[in-house]
Amino acid sequence: MKLLAIHHVAIICSDYQRAKHFYTQILKLPIIHEQYRAERDSYKLDLALPDGSQIELFSFVGAPKRPSYPEAQGLRHLAFAVADISHAKAYLEEHAVAVEEIRVDEITGKRFTFFADPDDLPLELYEA
The missing domain is CATH 3.10.180.10 (2,3-Dihydroxybiphenyl 1,2-Dioxygenase, domain 1)
Incomplete structure (x- = not known):
C-alpha cells in the first residue's frame, strides 16, 4: 500500500450556518456539494482546498463538544x-x-x- 495524500478531513460543527459562513466566507473555501440528510437531521458540506483535498463539514443534533483543553488524545x-x-x-x-x-x-x-x-x-x- 502507498498513501498518496490526505483526501479529506471531516469536522462536526455545533451550528451549521455559523460554521458554513466561517469556512466559505472567511476562509473562502469553495463548495463542492451541500446536502441536507433528513433521516439524520444533518447537513453535509464538501469544501475544496486548492491542492485537491477537501473538508467535509457535518452537523449532528446533540453531538458532544470536543475536549481540547487540556489537549485530549486524537487529532x-x-x-x-x-x-x-x-x-x-x-x-x-x-x-x-x-x-x-x-x-x-x-x-x-x-x-x-x-x-x-x-x-x-x-x-x-x-x-x-
Whole structure:
C-alpha cells in the first residue's frame, strides 16, 4: 500500500450556518456539494482546498463538544499552508477571528500561528 495524500478531513460543527459562513466566507473555501440528510437531521458540506483535498463539514443534533483543553488524545489540529502568514493573520483579524502571535518552528525555521473555528477546533496556518 502507498498513501498518496490526505483526501479529506471531516469536522462536526455545533451550528451549521455559523460554521458554513466561517469556512466559505472567511476562509473562502469553495463548495463542492451541500446536502441536507433528513433521516439524520444533518447537513453535509464538501469544501475544496486548492491542492485537491477537501473538508467535509457535518452537523449532528446533540453531538458532544470536543475536549481540547487540556489537549485530549486524537487529532490535535488541522493546518493550512499559506504563502504569507503575516497577510493571512491580518486578514483573519480583519474578520474578527482571534489569531495567536506568529511563532517560528524550531526545527524547520518556518513561521506558524493558531486560530480556532466557531467550535474552537484548533486550526493552524503554516508558512510554505
